[in-house]
Amino acid sequence: MTETGMSGSLKGKSGSLKGKVAFVAGASRGIGRTVALALAEAGAAVAVAARSEEEGRLPGTIHAVADRIVASGGRALAVPCDVTVEKSVETAVAATAEEFGGIDILIANAGVLWLGPVESTPLKRWQLCLDVNLTGVFLVTKAVIPYVRERDGGSLVAVTTGGVALTDRGANAYWVSKAAVERLYLGLAADLRSDNIAVNCLAPSRVVLTEGWRAGGGGRDIPPEMVEPPEAMARAAVLLAGQNASGITGTVQRSESLA
Template sequence: MRLAGKTAVITGGSRGLGRAIAERYLLEGARVVCAARSPYDIKEVLDLAPGRGAYVPVDVTSDDSVAALMAETAERFGGVDILVANAGVSRDGRVDRLPVADWQDMVATNLTGVFLCTRAAIPYLERSPAARIVNVSSSMATRVAIGAAGYCATKAAVEMFTRVSAIELGPRGILVNSLAPGILDEGMGQQLTANDKIWARYKTRLALGRPGGADEAADAAVFLAGPESSYVNGHVLEVNGGLLWS
């Protein structure tokens, strides 16, 4: 129960990696607010720890919506100790064909959303004796992927935002790190592994020869939120099984 007594807000927390992190945090004793546009089947997650979980709708691109999320979390559970900024979107398209609206959607959700959540959480995190921010990035932040300029660029920006935030907020008792998963058997990675032709090409780039489990990435998110990471700040933790890229 490494997170016992802590309250975590997880954006994009109703499915994919966000859901997996929510499940692990609940099992580790935390109170968890799963924040997302849609609840999907979140009841299954909340039933893991009745009374310690909640779903709160949020639009991470809206300053008012994010502020209301933090306020409701603090009112319901007494504060905020951990922010996991996980909400993200991907829109495929080469640079010369990527619609401006798709580019703006990725920037608004993947980057501005992290900024808004961080800013809204700071007044609450400052009151915590062990405040943590975990920004979810991607292995594609540091690797070139044709047709993914918007996603790669926004995730690279998240990692630099993480480093700057760590320096600015560290003196205020808030540790900021980034989790950069590789190909997982969840969300976008699940779509990749489901396509036999594409997966045959990507599989050779993985030293372990398999996609990672969402639970394996969630374990890393527990580390970054827990007491073992008390001297880890401004770090990007890659969880990718040894991912080569060409």
């Protein structure tokens, strides 16, 4: 399955994002970093949002990503943002709108990975997945919608996972949290159609070996043919970022069907 929802057509507005403003949550590393750089290359001003202001256990900071965009001639703002804290999200979104004059695009990418079996999952890990992967998407989406509505159209994209459909491979907190995000966004597409706002989910077609995957993937060995470069997600995200409700909306897309 590559797509589901109200509108699966791959035609619609895409291409240059010049003049657009994108808020990318979880942009200090991995898929979010690659997407932020691609959006900037397509012409968007980019808010690079995450908690990572300084190097920690995993490499990557919001300042390093924003600096790279600026050094390449783009416009970027590093905004500290903890997606589990409503005030932090509201402050980061407001700072973005103030700096760039509004917001047209949301990429809700912030996430944590936990693939352990349910019976051995600590409650704190279960709650962390729901707090970051589901409530975090809810909070950034809720905060961004009024700004996108003011622009008379725009695009909201939540990064999910192909694991949602793999029910024959068991259950874990990560897949459950991402499945809930897909339901949230599929319903939201109907709510925001009259505002000319496209709402879609985007999942990798295969495994993207991000820093987070390497740290939390449970030591799984992934065959080379099952590995996807993060650039495939970036190309697909740029295409979806260029949509409004007259194009692709209400779908769950796989990266390599769009890239």
